[in-house]
Amino acid sequence: MKRTFFRAVVAVSAVAALGLLVNAGTLRADDNKDFGKGKPGETVPPQTLPQGFESHRELAADATPSKHAAQYSAWIVESSRFMDVPHRSFMPDRGDPPTVNLPVNVGIIKAANGDITLYDTGWKQRSYIYDWNSGCCDKPLRDQMISIGLDPNHVKHMVIGHGHWDHAGQISEFPQATLYVQKEELKQIDFFLAYPLQFNDGHIHAVNTVERHSYTSRQDIDGGTVYVAPGLPRPNACARTPVCGYPPQTLHEIFDKVLAGQAKIIDGRHEIEDGLIIHPAFRGHTYGSQLLQVNTSIGQLVFGSDTYSSWEGIRDWQVANIQQTDTIQQMLAYEKCYALTSATPLSADGRSGSYNNCISAHEPNAYSAAYPITSNWWAINGGNCSRAAELVLSNGEPTHKNGVPTYCETRLPPGTFGFQK
Known part of the structure; x- marks a missing residue:
């Protein structure tokens, strides 16, 4: 009896102590009393920057724009293609088939007046495509x-x-356009540019380069092949940097716009124009990742770059392409797409609506019926085997499909471009 009474007292005391901690704010996810204000749905999740937080109420408002809001047409084109990527390195929860080919998709959004917005730009640095990666099928975006x-x-x-090489590599091809980049992305780049060379004898360097600096005696063994520094980078190794993705040529693409005063450095949600809204997805892939919501005749599309690396990942709630990713934040970014497309039910043909309207950068099933919204696709004429898909037409825009859905590959052997730095 005494033992039972003692256990009951301990349990009650624990609950009381927990109540004191909660009342004191110790266990709250949001320690900023001026942010959220305790309203339902506004408690900030752990590890979330305040300027990156959007409540369900705010997202619901964006999901239901005015019936007079501007609408846009949208396409994706394949800037290039990663070949034979180990499936589990892309999505740890999957492995069948053992390897996958990943498109590098660029979003093209056209307004009624003819103005065009690009979501990502792909890349043009052919050494990065063919020497550092098993690449295929690149074509300049303008072409x-x-x-x-x-x-x-x-x-x-x-x-x-985000600012990685395969997404920010053709910014300079559009000199008249304004670049939109998150302040958090520039802060991440700034940190890694100053990454200490003393770590690990300097073999981990701030930016992607095939040089090994003081790391002259190291041998890398990959699949039985020995790479002796200085020399060939390991395939798909991002040249062994602490944060894959920010090589010198790509940084020039970004900062040339910034220094020329042709960039808008934003901090969180930002409305570009009526029907075009940027949503923060900080640490969904990189520190300054951002989404783009587009109002169309079939509801809201949400472009997600590498935060939405896999459409199947969004559909099945599985992480994908986790480089500088906080997996909690990637899931919260998935949730944003579900919220922003919540007013658009699945269409009768199953092609659009709800999570189908989440636009992925690297979905292996893109340009097929297995990724329904990309099923209206074709091989670009003279496009070096690159592909395009017409996602939606609005404002009486005529179709731009001028080819047939034919799959092909064009590969070049590593070393073709001399392992350009």
């Missing part, structure tokens, strides 16, 4: 746009989902 009947001189806005 791709012309091939499908869109004028690259009408590009007004460029939103980069």
